[in-house]
Each structure stands twice: as structure tokens, then as C-alpha cells.
Amino acid sequence: MDVVASNKLERTKVWGQDDPSVQWAGAFAACGGKGATQSSTIVYEIEPGARLGWHTDATEETQYIIAGTGELHMEDGTVHPVGPGSIFVLPTPIRHDLANTGKETLRAVAFFAAAMFTQTFDNVMMPPKTHVLGTPNREG
Numbered sequence: 001m002d003v004v005a006s007n008k009l010e011r012t013k014v015w016g017q018d019d020p021s022v023q024w025a026g027a028f029a030a031c032g033g034k035g036a037t038q039s040s041t042i043v044y045e046i047e048p049g050a051r052l053g054w055h056t057d058a059t060e061e062t063q064y065i066i067a068g069t070g071e072l073h074m075e076d077g078t079v080h081p082v083g084p085g086s087i088f089v090l091p092t093p094i095r096h097d098l099a100n101t102g103k104e105t106l107r108a109v110a111f112f113a114a115a116m117f118t119q120t121f122d123n124v125m126m127p128p129k130t131h132v133l134g135t136p137n138r139e140g
Helices: none
Strands: 012-016 019-032 040-046 055-057 061-067 070-074 079-082 087-090 096-100 106-112 118-126 130-134
Touching: 019 118, 040 096, 055 096, 096 106
Parallel strands: none
Antiparallel strands: 012 019, 012 118, 019 040, 040 106, 055 118, 061 087, 061 106, 070 079, 070 096, 118 130
16 A cells, blocks of 8 residues: 655646646556556646646546635536535546636546546647547556
8 A cells, every 4th residue: 555645746737739728737646557456546736727628538537626716617518616625526428627717726636436547638738749648557
């Protein structure tokens, strides 16, 4: 068993190639081959005015908002305000986006129900200049 100091994990900065509002930074705290066999956990941050970008996940996702405020946008047009202590579940393959609408960094933890998974974004994500992101071990 590993105990991870999530505040010490180096975040990878990600942004949308064609949309300056899509920008965030995240790190895998656990995934297949890195402390987990059946799940994945990501810690991530969105700065004020920025958002994750519309995407779908290849597995169910549960999120916990640690700090900041935002809006969870769903493919059916609904918008849900979120803030510290908010928990929500995103079934597969529901298209969604999360925007930071506050004045401080939105910090969250995302738990995925698979040790390997992918996320398919509407935008080309930089790096690595692809629509598909996922766990480091997603190739198997």
C-alpha cells in the first residue's frame, strides 16, 4: 500500500490546441502498475476562468472538489454548481466539462473505476497533440 502526498505530485499542464479556455494541470496519484489494480486516481487543478474541456470517459468517474468553485456542465444542457465538499458521479459515456467560475484555483480528486482508461476530448489536447488522454499504462 502506498500513501501519496498529493500536494507533492508534479502536475502535467494540459491545454486545448484551439481553445485558450481549456487548460488544467493534473497528476496520477494511482493507477494500474502504480499502486492500484482496479482503479485510478487523479489530482488536478483548474485556474480561475479556465475549464477541463468537453470530454467522455471510458469508465465511470467520481469526483470530489477540495477547493474552489465551478460549474459542472452536462451533455443534456444541465449545469450544476460545485464547491468544496461536492461529490458527483459521471457514468460512462456521459459527455461533460468542468469550469472554474471562482477567484481561486479549483482543486479536485477524480476516482476512476478502472486501472487503465482513456478520456476522449472534443479539443486536440496539448501535449501530446491528441483527442485521447488516459492512464500512463492505457496501452496495456
